[in-house]
Amino acid sequence: MPERELTFAQAVREALAEEMRRDSHVCIFGEDVAEAGTPFKVLSGLVEEFGSGRVVDTPISEAGFTGVAVGAAMTGMRPVVDIMFGDFITLTMDQMVNQAAKVHYMSGGHWRVPMVMRTTLGATRRSAAQHSQSLHAWFSHVPGLKVVLPSTPYDAKGLLKTAIRDENPVVFFEDKMMYKLKGPVPEDDYTIPLGVADVKRAGDDITLIATSSMVQVALGAAILLEKDGISAEVVDPRTTWPLDEKTLIDSAKKTSRVIVLDEGYGRYGVTAELAAVIAEGAFYDLDAPVKRMGAMHVPIPFSPPLEDETVPTEQTVFEAARKLCGKE
Amino acid sequence: MTTATSKPEAGHDTAAEKERWLRAYRQMVSIRLFEEQVNEVYTRALMPGLAHLYSGEEAVAVGICEALRIDDYITSTHRGHGHCLAKGAAPDRMFAELLGKEAGYCRGKGGSMHIADPATGNLGANAIVGGSVGIATGAAFSSKALGTDRVTVCFFGEGALGQGSLYEVMNLAQLWKLPVIYVCENNQYNEYTHYQETTAGTILGRATAFGLEAARVDGQDVRAVNAIATQLVKRARAGTGPAFLQCDTYRYSGHHVGDINREYYRSKQEEQLWKTDRDPIKVLSKWLIEQGHADSASLDRTTSEVRATMEAAVKFAIAAPYPSVDEVEKHVYA
Numbered sequence: 001m002p003e004r005e006l007t008f009a010q011a012v013r014e015a016l017a018e019e020m021r022r023d024s025h026v027c028i029f030g031e032d033v034a035e036a037g038t039p040f041k042v043l044s045g046l047v048e049e050f051g052s053g054r055v056v057d058t059p060i061s062e063a064g065f066t067g068v069a070v071g072a073a074m075t076g077m078r079p080v081v082d083i084m085f086g087d088f089i090t091l092t093m094d095q096m097v098n099q100a101a102k103v104h105y106m107s108g109g110h111w112r113v114p115m116v117m118r119t120t121l122g123a124t125r126r127s128a129a130q131h132s133q134s135l136h137a138w139f140s141h142v143p144g145l146k147v148v149l150p151s152t153p154y155d156a157k158g159l160l161k162t163a164i165r166d167e168n169p170v171v172f173f174e175d176k177m178m179y180k181l182k183g184p185v186p187e188d189d190y191t192i193p194l195g196v197a198d199v200k201r202a203g204d205d206i207t208l209i210a211t212s213s214m215v216q217v218a219l220g221a222a223i224l225l226e227k228d229g230i231s232a233e234v235v236d237p238r239t240t241w242p243l244d245e246k247t248l249i250d251s252a253k254k255t256s257r258v259i260v261l262d263e264g265y266g267r268y269g270v271t272a273e274l275a276a277v278i279a280e281g282a283f284y285d286l287d288a289p290v291k292r293m294g295a296m297h298v299p300i301p302f303s304p305p306l307e308d309e310t311v312p313t314e315q316t317v318f319e320a321a322r323k324l325c326g327k328e
Numbered sequence: 329m330t331t332a333t334s335k336p337e338a339g340h341d342t343a344a345e346k347e348r349w350l351r352a353y354r355q356m357v358s359i360r361l362f363e364e365q366v367n368e369v370y371t372r373a374l375m376p377g378l379a380h381l382y383s384g385e386e387a388v389a390v391g392i393c394e395a396l397r398i399d400d401y402i403t404s405t406h407r408g409h410g411h412c413l414a415k416g417a418a419p420d421r422m423f424a425e426l427l428g429k430e431a432g433y434c435r436g437k438g439g440s441m442h443i444a445d446p447a448t449g450n451l452g453a454n455a456i457v458g459g460s461v462g463i464a465t466g467a468a469f470s471s472k473a474l475g476t477d478r479v480t481v482c483f484f485g486e487g488a489l490g491q492g493s494l495y496e497v498m499n500l501a502q503l504w505k506l507p508v509i510y511v512c513e514n515n516q517y518n519e520y521t522h523y524q525e526t527t528a529g530t531i532l533g534r535a536t537a538f539g540l541e542a543a544r545v546d547g548q549d550v551r552a553v554n555a556i557a558t559q560l561v562k563r564a565r566a567g568t569g570p571a572f573l574q575c576d577t578y579r580y581s582g583h584h585v586g587d588i589n590r591e592y593y594r595s596k597q598e599e600q601l602w603k604t605d606r607d608p609i610k611v612l613s614k615w616l617i618e619q620g621h622a623d624s625a626s627l628d629r630t631t632s633e634v635r636a637t638m639e640a641a642v643k644f645a646i647a648a649p650y651p652s653v654d655e656v657e658k659h660v661y662a
Contacts, residue, residue: 027473053473059503064496067462068469071480074451075401075470094493098456099463107444107452108435109659143660167662 003184009042011153011185012118012174015160016043016080018189020050023078026164027054029065030082038082040120040179062091066117070100070169073115078164083119085131086173089138092117100169101144116163120176121149122213122263123300123311132300132307134212134263137270139171140240146170146194147240151215153183155238158192166194175213175263195242199251203233206257206321209248209274210236213311214261214293220314221321228318230325240270248274249281256287257324261312266294288324293317346621352394352550353616354630356386356609359410361631361638362419363581366409366426366440369642370585375426377439382410384580387608388513389414391553392481392573395561401449401467401480403460406441407579408453411483416448419638423645430651431644437651437659449478458484458491461510465497468508468570479564480508487518489527489534498538498570507564509557510535510572513547515579520593535572547575548606551615578602 020026034057037044047055058065069079100113121134140147150156163170210218215236222232235251252258262270271292278290296310363381370379393414404411425432426440433443444452454460464482471478535542545556560571616622
């Protein structure tokens, strides 16, 4: 039987539906999550199956409904909050950083916050500076939060199911440009543990560590590199916290060259952290400095040729990898 | 919108009433003397960090919590010792927390501003002004979703009226008819600034704009606070929806223990007037004596007993061990 394929959006929806069937405490809060199924149509059909008491349309009050989710999570529910664009996490920061992330610790372990925040990242949708950012580094910085960055439909389903079952606040970033990406997704009830990286492609000459939207870019670059005689390994950490440092370091030791790719800003960002992990763990095995590639340090511009300039592409990664391997 | 008074309902049971108000008296004295000990321990440099005293506001916490069940929820504030005690917290474990000891409610990791206790429905004190309004509303969402009849009380000072998230969650609570009561303790001062300098319009108007049941009460009269709280709790428990209660009260001390020279923002005369004319413990003791429920000797005995309890609690906390340093990485994640 051929493997069933789903889009990334369908995989997210299937994970939610399965978990909502499994556990009546799972509920969804967000703007236009019910009948509208979100502007991305990721949640279409859920309100019809689970009702408006569990797929709850909210006012445009990100701080308010995120706070409600924190309190609901503390008192028996397992809410999944939908923040339409990752740029809007700014509005939820006190609830996530000062409340959700700290409740368990501050209470000496007495209260728990088993909630998920689903949101998006990624540029090149021509949405300009307030609908295009990749701000997952901010949450990765905060003790008490876990941060998930799925890069395939398979990972999206398995990781989201794990996130919903986790006893902690988990932030789940979906690349909005990837919603239509298709891939094999089993119908089984499988889960993927948080903190386990995945080698998306094995190789010997250079490691491309890539997250979320950059995994597909790295895989495309690897094909170009192969034609050029360079064997690239693509490693996806899948979660920025917990972080599977060992798999990243092992790959770096094996290939001796590393490019870290992430669509967030490089400065003080995910690429900085991952590069530091490699520098600390594989320094004596490296044949070249670790190269970082991420969004340019500018607000995302609207004009298409300008916007396209801001994020790494298969071609720019290919060129950087060749250079790192000594092929000018 | 209603203004509450302390008229007891007709046909009440005198013995039960006497017991209730003597308990309320003991609770208010407990809070007052707890805070006296905090002040003492803090000024002797035995307590790290900050101490925000609740003295003067006792009738609010006690009047409200006496209308709640042990399994009802509260959220509290940086000035939260009174709420925690009124909801049933033990003074010795509270003092242990204030001193950062392992026997504290949060194993010493929360401190004065973060006391939390699932056994008494205390979702936690919050050191972000207005920071718990979402949590309280979420707990009320759970009550409704899970089909329990638990009510949540969200305590906050009038300083939180400046936070937009309060308006977001009041809107949600009214849309979804959640069993939550927002209790605004108007102690007159946002830290070092009189609330009239920071608050346009009326306080109750903020709640009525969203259609919440809204009431204002003399927060120095525990019987009045309890009377209106009982009505609002009953209403919330029945599923009628959220409410907002403004309690007019006064913070006897500074914003925190170190806020000693306060004349640039309020006069000593003003402080003295509240203490002599409107002290919540004096108001209740006068009534108890008038009703023949107590005499000054019996009330003094209560005070002595409570003082002994508080002194013992402090001794316990001082003697209690600090957490071991390997505690530092525990409970970051569940």
